[in-house]
Amino acid sequence: MPRIKPQTLLLQSKKKKGPTRIISVTTIVFASFILVLFLLSLFTTYRYWSQRSRNLGDGLDLEDFDEDGEKFDRPIYAIVDTSKGSIVVELFKEASPEIMDKFFHLCKTGYFKGMLFHRVVKNFVVQAGDFQRVGAAEDWILEVKPQNELMSTKHDAFMLGTSKDIHAHKGFDLFITTAPIPDLNDKLVVFGQVIKGEDVVQEIEEVDTDKLYRPKSSIGIVNISLRRQS
Template sequence: MKKIVLLLTLCLALTALAACGSKTEKDTAESTAKTEKEAKPNLVQLDTKVAKGEPVATIETSEGTVKIKLFPKEAPKAVENFITHAKEGYYDGVLFHRVIDNFMIQSGDPKGDGTGGESIWGKPFKNEISNNLYHFRGALAMANAGADTNGSQFYIVQNSFLADTDIQNQNVSYADNVVEAYKKLKGVPSLDGSYTVFGQTIEGLDIVDKIAETKTATGDRPEKDITIKTIKITE
């Protein structure tokens, strides 16, 4: 009888242990899935709809109009700087002084040669690198001369060709949704992590292409002047 009781106790103990083991494995799997979900970037650039209160920049150029949705939550200083400059007319009449087909178009320098411009604070401001923003085609980003040297110059990513190897060769482990977005939208992943992305083109990519495809002279400057007429901000 004692042997039967002992055997029964042992069986119950093993069953409980197995149940605990099963529960632990399930909890671990759920925890891992939750962590992966939390780590997955929220790619706000993919949402082209404009909600009430979201700022949009309408850039009227000599070649046509480009509309860009801005992301103040992700890059507050870059957006504040850009919006303030735009409202004050800082960019009016400024050239696209550097354009490279299948790369980007650059502007924002009142001197028109890439050596000028300053922030609204009168001094450079730091980069704002967000895990939710990337250099997809159509991205608006701050140009700089090195880390944390942002002023007034900006560029719009234009590249429409991107091989899978161009994504894989980056010294970064991209989340799956970022890789898929790059495959779909194209862009320049090599710029990620070094420059502040703060907007995404929602209308006028054909105008961006038109500007990028312009014939250039020394220093990638367009042979004919391409200018920003004005930038209107709606919020």
């Protein structure tokens, strides 16, 4: 039997063994670099959409409002966060200083947190405030609504106001009109207009109510914060 040469045995041994895979340092560094880039991309995307959500988009760049600063130096906005979504209201510079001061103070102290919309009248107005206090505002809603079609319109929809009997109680009612209201200034102190979130107001307007226009399911204000354009 012929002897097999050592070189032949070495070649046969190499053929039987599978290829040895060695992960180089360069490969590990490159993979780590790709992973870091991916994580940074995710973080950047998150920050972008988070900031866009806070500013409520559509070209409205808003910043926190400092009540100690000059109130009417720049346009002021109220962000009304409700259980149905957010509503952006531009507050009028020429509005009653007394009303504005009280509104600013109540926003700062969290007065509106948890406040319910307790009157919802389709094609007319939605009202938030103290549902246990029955006064001029509620009387106005119940009495004027049936006559609405017979009276001339003088104001646009989506106006924000409060009752003129503000001195009669310690609270602060909020009204958002959903249609042009006749002689609105005779009933309310108007101090703002909805510029974003009209669809949220309309969604609130469409809830089921009883005969006294009280919503059958609770709809409330989560909070109202003040912002101004930067």
